[in-house]
Amino acid sequence: MDFNLSEEHLAVQAAARDFAQNELLSEVIERDNAQKFDPALIRKMGEQGFLGMMVSPEYGGSGMDTLSYVIAMEEISKVDASASVMMSVNNSLVCWGLEKYGSEEQKQKYLTRLAAGEIIGAFCLSEPEAGSDATSQHTTAADMGDHYLLNGTKNWITNGNSSSVCLVIAQTNPEKQHRGINALIVEKGLEGFVVGKKEDKMGIRASDTHTLMFTDVKVPKENRIAEDGFGFKFAMSTLNGGRIGIAAQALGIAAGAFELSLKYSKERKTFGRPISEHQAIQFKLSEMAVKIEAARLLVYKAARMKDEGKDYIQAAAMAKLYASDVAMWVTTEAVQVHGGYGYVKEYHVERLMRDAKITQIYEGTSEIQKLVIARELLK
Numbered sequence: 001m002d003f004n005l006s007e008e009h010l011a012v013q014a015a016a017r018d019f020a021q022n023e024l025l026s027e028v029i030e031r032d033n034a035q036k037f038d039p040a041l042i043r044k045m046g047e048q049g050f051l052g053m054m055v056s057p058e059y060g061g062s063g064m065d066t067l068s069y070v071i072a073m074e075e076i077s078k079v080d081a082s083a084s085v086m087m088s089v090n091n092s093l094v095c096w097g098l099e100k101y102g103s104e105e106q107k108q109k110y111l112t113r114l115a116a117g118e119i120i121g122a123f124c125l126s127e128p129e130a131g132s133d134a135t136s137q138h139t140t141a142a143d144m145g146d147h148y149l150l151n152g153t154k155n156w157i158t159n160g161n162s163s164s165v166c167l168v169i170a171q172t173n174p175e176k177q178h179r180g181i182n183a184l185i186v187e188k189g190l191e192g193f194v195v196g197k198k199e200d201k202m203g204i205r206a207s208d209t210h211t212l213m214f215t216d217v218k219v220p221k222e223n224r225i226a227e228d229g230f231g232f233k234f235a236m237s238t239l240n241g242g243r244i245g246i247a248a249q250a251l252g253i254a255a256g257a258f259e260l261s262l263k264y265s266k267e268r269k270t271f272g273r274p275i276s277e278h279q280a281i282q283f284k285l286s287e288m289a290v291k292i293e294a295a296r297l298l299v300y301k302a303a304r305m306k307d308e309g310k311d312y313i314q315a316a317a318m319a320k321l322y323a324s325d326v327a328m329w330v331t332t333e334a335v336q337v338h339g340g341y342g343y344v345k346e347y348h349v350e351r352l353m354r355d356a357k358i359t360q361i362y363e364g365t366s367e368i369q370k371l372v373i374a375r376e377l378l379k
């Protein structure tokens with residue numbers, strides 16, 4: 001087993017670190033407070049190739065492997081998890097799903113622009129009554145011959161307002177249950193497509209999360225992804241890879257909080273010496289480092305398995321389950337290391353702690369990851 005990163009991977013890491021430090025860090029607290037992401041930053045992320053990392057150059061992407069993507073996700077997430085969730089949804093769910101399952105026309109029309117970051121996408125599966133229980137889709141896509149008539153509501157949609165293209169999962173043939181579900185490419189601006197309420201969230205506050213409503217929206221037939229009834233499989237398959245991205249986000253949040261804690265522990269003095277010289281702090285730093293390293297190995301392993309064309313469903317769920325728990329634990333300890341300073345915004349760790357929580361919830365809660373792992377174990 002080779003645990004070393006290649007020259008290319010190290011270059012991606014350095015580029016993502018530079019971007020995070022030079023472009024994202026200075027106003028991350030202001031964006032969190034304002035609950036707003038700067039569209040100019042999205043454009044810059046696109047120009048740097050962070051929004052279509054795994055898309056082949058033929059469709060305007062960077063043509064990199066999954067390991068490069070998780071390395072970049074980790075670096076961006078150390079600083080700004082709102083930026084990285086937008087990046088993750090665009091890369092893993094929207095671009096990957098379109099490149100893997102879309103038609104040539106769909107790739108030419110949508111993927112090229114998404115990969116370049118000219119536009120960004122959203123992935124619309126969750127509903128008021130279908131979060132974990134994803135087969136219970138109430139949104140309908142009635143087959144009208146040359147188009148689908150889309151009706152329903154999608155909840156907690158990342159990039160809900162800023163996206164130009166949405167991949168919407170909807171039920172066409174209820175009698176076929178999950179095999180009657182379709183995935184449709186739905187453009188913003190279609191009549192009957194309304195962007196609803198923005199969520200006021202605990203964490204990742206600068207990312208825009210909205211309810212989306214569809215009333216008799218006419219979606220052309222050519223916008224269905226793959227064959228009739230493939231929508232649920234499309235969503236599950238796409239989420240398998242998405243979970244590697246969110247695991248990398250969780251890893252980055254944990255690593256960011258750890259780096260801040262390490263630095264702070266050498267600067268802050270109590271009882272006449274830096275707190276890093278107190279065993280109580282050393283124990284915390286050591287445990288943080290071990291957990292982060294273990295999470296990193298799981299995340300990299302899942303990414304490598306995907307790159308090698310192996311079945312990575314279980315590895316992805318394990319990486320997400322473990323890394324998200326590590327993110328929550330490490331960030332809570334990071335606040336503790338910082339004491340009172342950890343509880344105020346200026347020191348970043350309180351935001352990282354708030355941001356960590358969502359990694360145990362989206363793209364399948366921790367409980368769902370356990371079901372996915374058990375499903376694979378018991379196959």
Ligand code: CAA
Pocket residue numbers: 089123125126131132133134135156157158178232233236237239240313362363364365368371372
């Ligand atoms: N990969 C590929 N296929 C899968 C799969 C997986 N991980 N899990 C299930 N399937 C397939 C099965 O093979 C089966 O197909 P066939 O019937 O053709 O054999 C079909 O899906 C149904 O499987 P189950 O009967 O096991 O389905 P279930 O109803 O028991 O649900 C589940 C399985 C794992 C719980 C699934 O519903 C699930 O993953 N739920 C969580 C959904 C989720 O992650 N939502 C997050 C929303 S997206 C988001 O958060 C994005 C964002 O904005 C950040």
